Amino acid sequence: MKGNVIVGQSGGPTAAINASLAGVYRTAKDRGANKVYGMLHGIQGLLKEKYIDLSDHIKTELDAELLKRTPAAFLGSCRYKLPEIHENREVYDKIFEILDKLDIEAFIYIGGNDSMDTIKKLSDYAIVFGHSIRFIGCPKTIDNDLALTDHTPGYGSAAKYIGTSMKEIIRDSFCLEYEKGVVSIVEIMGRNAGWLTGSTALSQGEDCEGPDLIYLPELPFDLQLFGEKIRQLLQEKTSIVVAVSEGIRTADGTYVCELGNSIDFVDAFGHKQLSGTASYLASYIAGEIGCKTRAIELSTLQRAASHAASRVDILEAYQVGGAAVKAADEGDTGKMVVLKRLSDDPYQCGTEVKDVHKIANDEKLVPRSWVNKEGTYVTNEFISYVRPLIQGDVSPVMVDGIPRHLYTPKELSHR
Amino acid sequence: MKGNVIVGQSGGPTAAINASLAGVYRTAKDRGANKVYGMLHGIQGLLKEKYIDLSDHIKTELDAELLKRTPAAFLGSCRYKLPEIHENREVYDKIFEILDKLDIEAFIYIGGNDSMDTIKKLSDYAIVFGHSIRFIGCPKTIDNDLALTDHTPGYGSAAKYIGTSMKEIIRDSFCLEYEKGVVSIVEIMGRNAGWLTGSTALSQGEDCEGPDLIYLPELPFDLQLFGEKIRQLLQEKTSIVVAVSEGIRTADGTYVCELGNSIDFVDAFGHKQLSGTASYLASYIAGEIGCKTRAIELSTLQRAASHAASRVDILEAYQVGGAAVKAADEGDTGKMVVLKRLSDDPYQCGTEVKDVHKIANDEKLVPRSWVNKEGTYVTNEFISYVRPLIQGDVSPVMVDGIPRHLYTPKELSHR
Structure with a gap:
């Protein structure tokens, strides 16, 4: 590499996203990049010209290990969706102006679905308007809902x-005896995809x-059957x-x-309070059965x-970061690095690059066949996949x- | 020891209570106890003659390490308060009949305030009615609110x-930028004592x-000042x-x-729903300031x-279990083992026994001088104590x- 690299983090944070950042930094430096910049709060911060020189923050090998x-997200994150190119060219012009000023050769974006949309639009724009900057996406999300990749960095650590x-909650839950029994409802993230909820079976x-x-969001939830x-x-x-x-959600699509909220569930300030799924179900069962x-x-x-991160996950996240830089350096653009599982036993996994147009805005859900017939548990196939x-x-x-963590860039938490 | 030992666990579970159980078992065996029984669900289970022979469950050194x-609580726990002796002698007669049948020489109870009340009453009864069984308490509570002991096993692991x-929540919280900022309220256990809440300063x-x-329960909470x-x-x-x-609580004693609930906060089944402290404050701030x-x-x-247990805590919990058996074997009864801090730097801590009458039903709170003047943070003395x-x-x-944990006795979770 002859020019500079810029890297950003976007979407919900994970335990592995900074390992990808470390991988991007290391590989960019090894391949001769002059400067490696980090956007603060992703593309949103870049638009305000907020970025740091990562060499000021990763000074030693120990720093990289801490990272x-x-x-x-060490660099801070954002949830910012770029407009369509034809809707607002100024935003794009501004981004490319900043990138050119920084002599950027490769732009790496670590994120989920929305972030891949950003890579797609920026690389399209570059091709159409003849910019030579390469744009590569680096997958990241605990939700594991990205298409075309076997799994996403961040998922393994969250699942672990x-x-x-x-397992600790289960152990805790039967310590104290209650006459009518005790029912504990544990609510897990994942609005549409049940990868995280299913991983409770690892216990x-x-x-x-x-x-x-185990109830995944992919299947309709029947409150009465649940009570029975x-x-x-x-x-x-x-x-x-x-x-x-x-x-x-219930069969008619209402979130549990x-x-x-069917009755007035407002707080002292008149705000509608969304009680959580778990607290609603706990109160439902208490009402129906009278147990604790x-x-x-x-x-x-x-x-x-x-x-409590997974070693496999952190290593893969690091590798994926490196593979993104390598792809850009070798001329790829508009691509996302994906993980390709080569073998289950022994587990082996490599990286490839795929066209980001095939990935962005597409959600990978848990297959129906990986949930039991009743829809109340994941199957052994699911567990073999995650394990x-x-x-x-x-x-x-x-x-x-x-x-110990790598210290925080002060710009992130202070005004 | 010539006879048998029986041990029970009582009150809220902790990450260290089973280390005390392992210590009781090991020391009892080393001192020649024939059998070491474990009451299932404490004294409540014992009254139904529910107990196990621990040798059937701790068969190897590895089992002890897993424990x-x-x-x-490996044995299950209970929240059972014995009646006063003069109110109901039958309960006591029944307990002693069961203990005699099992040829019990020492009765060890691992628990908090209520459990020490059990030790007090049983040892009083034994002395008054001429039973030779010795009763020793073994401190345990994440709340750290037991009197006379420097701290309680279970607290260190919870604090860690x-x-x-x-620290992880703080890091996560400033990843995403919100125009008006984001306020995260984290609710910690400890109804009356702020030892656990104060330990957030360790981050x-x-x-x-x-x-x-940091707001501890020892000081009145002012909602308006908080908002400001x-x-x-x-x-x-x-x-x-x-x-x-x-x-x-606010100055008039109302729990936040x-x-x-000042407005009707009832669920679909007409049950009054106690929203948590954190969720109330989060909704208050959202209403007042309009931030996320x-x-x-x-x-x-x-x-x-x-x-994520603390090694110091697990080792001390194990030692305290052993010290309880030693005290009983040497003739003590109606006592609780306490931890006595000998030095802060280097940290050194030994065990002693104290009269349980001086401990039971007494709550140790965070001293006022360990909280700053405004009541919004703990002082360095607090941190030096916990560290x-x-x-x-x-x-x-x-x-x-x-x-991996030691497997669960099936009697605990199944009817």
Whole structure:
């Protein structure tokens, strides 16, 4: 490489997105890039000319190792969708003006569906208007819903954290006895795709029965059948643990988390309060059966828990970052790096590049055949698919009892 | 020892309570105990003659190591308060009849305040009615609110998990930019004592600013001042993270989590829904300031996350279990083992026994001098007190990517 590289992070943060950033930086430097810039808050920050020189932040090999162990987006992220080119050319002109000023040769964007849309539009624009900058996408999302790639970096670490936490929640849940039993509803991220919710089944093993029921957003949710199922299970067991996606919907398409709003569910300020899916179901079961219930949301920790990251995931995220730079350096543009599983046993996975036009805005869902007939659990195929992705640990660098991260660029959190 | 030992677990589970169980078992066996029984679901299960022979479950050294790494109560737990002796002698007669039948010499109870009340009553009864069984309490609670002991086993691991998770939440929270800023409210366990909420300050370091505000339940909470504080902070920072105890109350004693109920806050089944403290405050700030807010509850994971346990905590929990058996074997009864800090630097801690009458039903709160003048953060003294308790890790035994626990006695989760 002769010019400079710029890299950005976009969409929801993950535990592995910074490993991809480390991979981009390392490979760009190894291939002779002069400067490697990082956009702050993705393309949105770039439009305000907010960027940093990554060499000022990754000064040593140790810094790079810390970066791999730092959760969320080191550079900050954004949810910004570029307008169509014909709608607003000025935005594009401005971006290319900034990129040219910085002597950018390769533009790498680490993100999910929306971010691949950005790569698609920028590379289209460059081709149409004769710019030589190359645009490559680097997949990232805990949701694992990107098309054409076997899986997405970030998913394995989230699945490992969810499997581990689910196992601890199950253990905790049957400690105390309740006469009519106790039902714990655990709500997992993933509005449309059930990859994360299904990964709760990883808790199953010789030492743990796993959750009793798993409900993915891909299938319609029947509240009454659910109640009957719980009633049945409580005949045999004293503690029931259910995993539900935040996005489960009834047959008519209503989100379960909206059902609580049929009556006035407003707070002191008149705002409509969306009770969570788990808390709605917990209150439903308490009302129907009268047993003790508990609602648990894994919240943002499921995407940020780098202390429990998967080694396979972090290594792949790093490799994918490097592969993106390599592709750009070798002349590719308008492509996304994908992971291609070569073998399940032993697990082997390589990278390829695919045309980003085939990826952007397309959601990969859990296949129907990977869910049991009743729609209440994932199958062994699902578990065999996920299991290799959660292998190995990335031991945190502990300082005084707490994991150390690479320090935060002050521009991110302060005005 | 010539006879048998029986051990039970009581109250809320922790990540360290099973390490104490392992310590009891090992020391009892080393001191010649014939059988070591485990009550299922504490004294409540014992009254129904539900118990197991621990030798059937801890067969190898590896089993003992797995037990130390297993969260929640391996034997199950209960929240059962014995009646006063003069109110109901039959309960006591029944318990002693069962203990005599099992040839019990020492009765060890691992638990918090209520459990120490059980030890007090049973040892009083034994002395008054001439039974020779010895009763020793073994402290356990994530809340760290037991009197006379420097700290309680279980607290260090919870504090380490909370400090680690808080750091990850903070990192996650400023990834995405919001025009008016984003305020994340993180709710931590501890109804009356702020030891756990204060431990969020452990996230502070060279690489993290820590939470912006910390509110303990020991001090009255002023909603208006809180709003002003947030408004002020949003002038300087784009992302504010606040740690609140679930038990914060306004000056008139109203729990903040009950404030949302001033208007009808009932679910579809007519049940009054207690919105959590965090979700109430998040909705309050959204209403007052109009910024993006987020409510996060660390939920039961803060007491069950053995995958992130503190080595100091697990070792001390194990020692305390052993010390309880030793005390009983040497003739003590009606005592609780306590931890006595000998030195801060280097941290050194030993065990002693104290009269359980001086402990039971007494709550240790965070001293006022360990909270800043405004009541919005803990002081360095607080951090110096907690820091040694979170040192070191207990590497989980990973099987296929997920931590392995000692398997569950089936009696616990099945009817």
